[in-house]
Amino acid sequence: MKKIKTRWTVRTVALSEIVLCSILLAGCGGSSSNSSASSAATSEAAASTGPGSTDSKTCSVPYGDAPRPLTDSLDGLLAVTNICLTVGGEMLNYTDAYGEARAACAVIPKTATPQTPLPMVVWLHPSLFPIDSIDLTGFLVAKSNADLTGDPARQGFILLLPAGRDTQHIYPFPDNTGLGWDNWYRNLDRSSGSLNVDAEAIDHFIGAMTSRGVVDTDRIYMSGWSNGASMALLYALNTPQIAAAAVYSAPAPYSDINDPCAQSPFASVQTPIYDIHNSCDIIGTCQTGQQFHKDLAQRYPSLQQQLVIVDALKNPTADQTCVASCASSAIVPGELSPGTVNHLVWPINRNQDMFTFLREHPLHGK
Numbered sequence: 001m002k003k004i005k006t007r008w009t010v011r012t013v014a015l016s017e018i019v020l021c022s023i024l025l026a027g028c029g030g031s032s033s034n035s036s037a038s039s040a041a042t043s044e045a046a047a048s049t050g051p052g053s054t055d056s057k058t059c060s061v062p063y064g065d066a067p068r069p070l071t072d073s074l075d076g077l078l079a080v081t082n083i084c085l086t087v088g089g090e091m092l093n094y095t096d097a098y099g100e101a102r103a104a105c106a107v108i109p110k111t112a113t114p115q116t117p118l119p120m121v122v123w124l125h126p127s128l129f130p131i132d133s134i135d136l137t138g139f140l141v142a143k144s145n146a147d148l149t150g151d152p153a154r155q156g157f158i159l160l161l162p163a164g165r166d167t168q169h170i171y172p173f174p175d176n177t178g179l180g181w182d183n184w185y186r187n188l189d190r191s192s193g194s195l196n197v198d199a200e201a202i203d204h205f206i207g208a209m210t211s212r213g214v215v216d217t218d219r220i221y222m223s224g225w226s227n228g229a230s231m232a233l234l235y236a237l238n239t240p241q242i243a244a245a246a247v248y249s250a251p252a253p254y255s256d257i258n259d260p261c262a263q264s265p266f267a268s269v270q271t272p273i274y275d276i277h278n279s280c281d282i283i284g285t286c287q288t289g290q291q292f293h294k295d296l297a298q299r300y301p302s303l304q305q306q307l308v309i310v311d312a313l314k315n316p317t318a319d320q321t322c323v324a325s326c327a328s329s330a331i332v333p334g335e336l337s338p339g340t341v342n343h344l345v346w347p348i349n350r351n352q353d354m355f356t357f358l359r360e361h362p363l364h365g366k
Contacts, residue, residue, distance in 0.1 A: 059260065059261035060185070060261070062263075063185055063186050063187040064184055064185060064186045064254070064259075064261040064262075064263050065170065065184035065185055065186075065259065065260070065261040066185060067182060067185040067194075067196070067197070068167040068168045068169065068170075068182040068184060068185065069167060069168050070098075070100070070165065070166060070167055071166050071167055071168055071177040071178070072166060073166050073177040073178040073179075083105070083131065083132040083134065083135055084105035084107075084131070084161070087107055087140055088107065089105045089106060089107040089108075089159075089161075090105070090106045090107075090108065091103060091104075091105060091106075092104045092105070092106055092205055092208055094201060094204045094205065094208075096197050096200055096201050096204075097195070097197055097200055098197055100165065100197075102162070102163065102165075102201045102204075102205075103162075103163045104160060104161055104162040104163060104201075104205040105131055105159075105160075105161040105163075106158065106159070106160050106161075106205075106209060107140070107143060107158065107159040107160075107161070108158050108214065109143060109144060109156045109157075109158065111154075111155075111156060112156075112158055112214040112215075113214055114213040114214060116153060116154050117154075117213070117214050117215055117216040117217075118148075118149075118154060118156055118157050118158050118214065118215065118216055119148040119149060119157040119158070119215075119216050119219035119220070119221060119358070120157060120158040120159075120160055120206075120209060120210075120215045120216070120219070120220050120221070121139070121143075121148075121157050121158070121159055121160070121221045121222075121223055121358075122160045122162065122202065122205075122206060122220065122221065122222050122223070122232070123137075123139060123159060123160070123161055123223045123224055123228070123232075124162065124164070124181060124202075124222070124223070124224035124225075124228030124229070124231050124232050125161070125163070125164065125179070125224070125225065125228045126180075126224075126225045126226035126227055126228050126229075127164070127169055127171065127175050127178060127179060127180030127181070127226060127227035127228070128174070128175055128178045128179055128180070129179065129225075130163065130179060131161040131162075131163050133225065134159070134161055136346050137225070137346045137348065137351070138346070138348040138351050139159060139223075139351070140159070142156075142157075142351060142355070143156055143157050143158070143159045144156045146351075146355045147355065147359060148219060148221070148355055148358055148359045149216070149219065149359065150359060154216070158209065158214070158215060160205060160206065160209060162201060162202050162205050163179075164179050164180045164181045164198065164227075164228070164231075165179070165180070165181075165182075165197075165198065166178060166179055167180060167182060169227070170184055170256065170258050170259050170260075171227075171251075171256075171258065171283075172258070172283065175227075180227045180228075181198050181227055181228060181230070181231035182196060182197070182198050182231075183227065183230040183231045183234045183253045184259060184261065186234060186253075186254065186263065186266075187199075188234065188235065188238035188239070188268070190203075198231060199235055199238075199239075202235060203239075206220065206241065217241070217363070218243065218362045218363045218364055219243055219358075219362050219363065220241055220242055220243055220363070221242065221243055221244055221245065221246065221358045222235055222236040222242050222244075222245040222246075222247070223245065223246050223247055223248075223354070224247050224248075224250070225247070225248050225249060225346060226248075226249050226250065226251065226343065227251065228247075229247035229248055229249060229250030229251075229275075230250045230251050230252070230253040230256070231253070232245055232247050232250070233245060233247060233250055233253045233273060233275070234253040234254075236271040236273060237265070237266075237267035237268070237269065237270075237271050237273070238266075238267065238268045238269065239269065239271075240268075240269050241363070242269075242271050242363075243271070243272075243358070243361055243362050243363035243365075244271060244272040244273065244274070244357065244358050244361035244362075245271060245272070245273045245274065246273075246274040246275075246276075246354035246355075246357050246358055247273070247274070247275055247276070248276045248346060248347060248350075249276070249277060249278060249281060249285060249342075249343055250275060250277075250285075250289060251283075251285050251288065251289070252285075252288040252289055252291065252292040253265070253292070254266070254292065254295075255288065255291070255292065255295075256288055257283055257284050257285075257288055264295055264299065265292060265295050265296045265299060266299075267296070267299075267300055267303065270300055270302065270303040270304075271303075272303070272304035272305065272357070272361040272365075273303075273304075273305045273306070274305075274306045274308070274353075274354060274357040274358075275289065275293065275305070275306070275307050275308070276308045276309075276310060276314075276347055276350055276354070277289045277290070277307065277308070277309050277310070277322075278309070278310060278311075278312075278339070278342040278343065279309050279310065279311055279317050279321065279322055279323050279326075280312070280322075280323040280325070280326040280338050280339045280342055281326060281339045281342055281343050282326075282337070282339040282340050282342075282343040283328070283339070284326065284327040284328065285339075285343065286309065286322035286323070286326065286327075287322050287326075287327045289307070290307065290309075290322055293305055293307045304361070306357065307320075308320075308350070308353070309321065309322065310347060310350065312338070312341075312342055313349075314345070314347035314348075314349050314350055315349070326338070326339045
């Protein structure tokens with residue numbers, strides 16, 4: 001990837017990516033990218049009662065959908081920048097089980113040493129956006145001074161930014177292919193010979209960092225935005241080494257609106273999760289996210305979870321409900337909807353809430 005020289009250029013390119021994706025999302029139709037999805041499942045997903053059920057005849061039970069095929073998409077044009085070296089980060093490389101080259105950026109504060117190990121936040125980028133989108137979250141500034149330990153001598157955190165793959169997605173056009181994470185193939189069984197390849201890559205990069213002795217292994221956290229948030233939730237709920245997760249605007253990781261192989265949520269470990277949703281978000285993300293938390297609470301009553309629904313200014317709403325008019329799976333051509341605008345803005349004023357939740361949930365507290 002082409003490396004750029006200054007933070008100003010990085011920020012300009014990142015904001016350009018937001019504008020371009022806004023235009024793309026506003027200009028597309030509302031048809032599903034997956035022709036095998038039944039209309040019944042889709043209509044149930046859009047309803048307030050929640051998503052449709054898995055069809056065992058066409059789905060990879062118990063793992064949901066088949067692994068997402070690789071593609072070569074136009075949104076690869078958005079991946080021409082790499083913020084890693086401009087912020088003093090280190091690029092990590094790996095070849096996954098499919099033989100595909102994988103990469104991650106590790107941003108390690110100088111205060112992280114074997115004597116003073118720091119927490120690590122693993123942040124997963126949204127679909128269509130590269131790791132440079134981290135520059136829009138405030139995390140790059142917070143990594144130097146955020147309190148994730150309660151220990152004044154160990155402020156800040158290590159930031160690990162794995163990069164996703166160019167694959168098919170079960171989202172409407174233009175997000176039906178491109179950079180992202182396969183949270184639809186939900187095999188996170190490490191004893192399986194067909195482990196989710198994105199989970200495999202994240203496992204590798206976390207292992208590469210913990211082997212250095214500078215990571216507080218009691219405080220490895222997941223975070224992410226949109227599709228990255230979905231993968232972060234799926235990963236956190238099925239990875240014993242993750243202490244907690246705090247994410248933003250996650251499509252339901254087990255039963256998103258167009259998923260033909262929706263499943264009831266499962267958690268092999270009861271990892272605490274903090275999930276911020278816009279009351280009005282793109283294609284019913286608030287509604288399906290709210291249903292995900294209800295289903296999760298029903299199956300795992302003791303699992304610690306906190307759903308926070310915010311308004312356009314990213315402040316918690318008084319009634320903590322989703323706006324019904326934003327539940328549609330359709331995207332009106334040429335219209336930049338309020339849900340799209342909300343989805344494309346990270347809630348920087350809620351970062352402290354996320355950090356507090358993570359701090360209060362170390363691994364030994366599970």
